[in-house]
Amino acid sequence: MSAIIKVANLNKVYDSGFQALKNVNLEIRRGEIFALLGPNGAGKTTLISIICGIVNPSSGNISADGNDISRDYRAARSKIGLVPQELCTDGFESVMATVKFSRGLFGKPPNAAYIEQILRQLSLWDKKDSRIMALSGGMKRRVMIAKALSHEPDILFLDEPTAGVDVELRRDMWDMVRGLRERGVTIILTTHYIEEAEEMADRIGVISKGEIILVEDKSALMDKLGQKQLRLQLQQPLTEIPLELKAYPLSLGKEGMELIYHFDTLAEHTGIADLFRRLDEHGIDYKDLQSRQRSLEEIFVSLVSAARESSAAQNAEAAQ
Ligand SMILES: Nc1ncnc2c1ncn2[C@@H]1O[C@H](COP(=O)(O)OP(=O)(O)OP(=O)(O)O)[C@@H](O)[C@H]1O
Numbered sequence: 001m002s003a004i005i006k007v008a009n010l011n012k013v014y015d016s017g018f019q020a021l022k023n024v025n026l027e028i029r030r031g032e033i034f035a036l037l038g039p040n041g042a043g044k045t046t047l048i049s050i051i052c053g054i055v056n057p058s059s060g061n062i063s064a065d066g067n068d069i070s071r072d073y074r075a076a077r078s079k080i081g082l083v084p085q086e087l088c089t090d091g092f093e094s095v096m097a098t099v100k101f102s103r104g105l106f107g108k109p110p111n112a113a114y115i116e117q118i119l120r121q122l123s124l125w126d127k128k129d130s131r132i133m134a135l136s137g138g139m140k141r142r143v144m145i146a147k148a149l150s151h152e153p154d155i156l157f158l159d160e161p162t163a164g165v166d167v168e169l170r171r172d173m174w175d176m177v178r179g180l181r182e183r184g185v186t187i188i189l190t191t192h193y194i195e196e197a198e199e200m201a202d203r204i205g206v207i208s209k210g211e212i213i214l215v216e217d218k219s220a221l222m223d224k225l226g227q228k229q230l231r232l233q234l235q236q237p238l239t240e241i242p243l244e245l246k247a248y249p250l251s252l253g254k255e256g257m258e259l260i261y262h263f264d265t266l267a268e269h270t271g272i273a274d275l276f277r278r279l280d281e282h283g284i285d286y287k288d289l290q291s292r293q294r295s296l297e298e299i300f301v302s303l304v305s306a307a308r309e310s311s312a313a314q315n316a317e318a319a320q
Contacts, residue, residue, distance in 0.1 A: 160192065177189070
């Protein structure tokens, strides 16, 4: 699939001297939902803001649908809709006026039918004449989305779209995002909610301390890293894994009362039958067992902490 956004060798050093992005290379595929995950301060907003032309890059090249964001700024920007984290709009204006005005900013001729369609889709049609300040928080967020869509962009950035919204609105937003994708809009969302990425994304990128540490198809990521665990609650505690079982990927939990077996969901043989035979031979009895898959949340936490450890090790090496 062709790339609609290309980010090459992007660096950002703020005036304070802080390097927020380090040699970021990223391609977003046309028509996908891409979730950018990262802890606070990882550089998600900086990256989005640079692609949207709000923050200047220190170095690197970026194009949106073939338009260089510096040289062909207007053309690039017209392809993009941005729903920022913060609500920023004039509270005294009506919903309709605000959305129409946003469209006008991009030099697009009026299109009443299109504006009606997005307001209806966002369940804002009934509120089209209301002042924005009179709307609920969730409604205000929808107005931000309507504004971002007003000029019919092919690419939509959603920066933390569901931060602080209730479960119902979150579900509505997810439906709406899926609907947009069906219409061919490419969607890039940043999120703290792993559940959101797990539910929505076709691909996932993980950013940590300004570096992209992974980009992967969600399902491949879940398969690759989503190892299954089998947990056996033992009758008698073990102080260590018996020597004869050392070859198995086993660990002990709950003060020796739990034996945990890790296995690959893709492997032809899980090795579980063999393990049970061995446990029997060694007289290791268990009273209960459960199996579960590692969630994306656990995968994410282990990726980010591995990246932290490796950068700490590199810093320590450099300091010597
Ligand atoms: N204008 C600025 N001047 C200096 N440093 C900045 C500026 N804006 C952001 N930073 C720093 O750059 C880093 C990345 O910030 P950014 O807002 O991109 O992170 P984020 O991943 O979006 O975080 P969050 O999830 O908290 O929104 C942070 O350490 C932040 O303090």
